[in-house]
Amino acid sequence: MSIKRELWITAAGVMAVMAAMASIAATDLEQELIDRIKPVGEVCIQGKSDCAAPVAAVASGPRSGEQVYGAACVACHDSGLAGAPKIAVAADWAPRIAQGEETLVSHALSGIRGMPPKGTCMNCSDEEIKLAVEYMVSRSQ
Numbered sequence: 130m131s132i133k134r135e136l137w138i139t140a141a142g143v144m145a146v147m148a149a150m151a152s153i154a155a156t157d158l159e160q161e162l163i164d165r166i167k168p169v170g171e172v173c174i175q176g177k178s179d180c181a182a183p184v185a186a187v188a189s190g191p192r193s194g195e196q197v198y199g200a201a202c203v204a205c206h207d208s209g210l211a212g213a214p215k216i217a218v219a220a221d222w223a224p225r226i227a228q229g230e231e232t233l234v235s236h237a238l239s240g241i242r243g244m245p246p247k248g249t250c251m252n253c254s255d256e257e258i259k260l261a262v263e264y265m266v267s268r269s270q
């Protein structure tokens with residue numbers, strides 16, 4: 130075997146090892162990248178065995194009028210802050226109730242004078258605001 134040929138073989142071997150190392154490094158890096166950008170959650174197709182047990186159903190649907198009132202309206206409507214009609218004070222509510230429930234709800238949704246839109250409860254659905262108005266009215270007649 131000539132020295133020249135042996136050198137070539139060695140060189141080829143070294144190249145092959147380097148290439149293999151480079152590709153391992155690349156896959157490690159790729160995996161690292163994939164891990165870093167993978168979505169937080171994964172879709173689970175019902176009936177597939179690799180799915181985790183279903184999470185207990187979270188109560189859905191609107192919060193009650195009382196809950197919404199207690200969370201979002203009580204700050205002003207309990208004390209009459211800024212001229213808000215006080216809950217359970219019929220005299221405060223009679224002229225407002227006379228406008229009809231639809232008007233009250235629409236004012237509660239879009240705001241009127243000192244009454245901010247949705248009473249600032251931006252995560253309240255329209256339905257929840259309506260329930261809160263009904264709750265306030267039912268306690269103030």
Ligand code: HEC
Nearest residue numbers: 201202205211212213225233236237242243244248261262
């Ligand atoms: C920052 C204080 C504040 C908060 C919070 C607030 N309100 Fe009011 N609200 C007012 C004031 C002040 C008025 C009186 C406005 C006026 O007629 O000048 C009012 C009036 C109302 C009225 C009567 C509207 C009319 O047409 O006469 C309704 C109904 C009402 N609020 C519902 C709600 C509901 C429901 C919430 C909670 C989701 C809420 N408010 C939260 C201050 C507030």
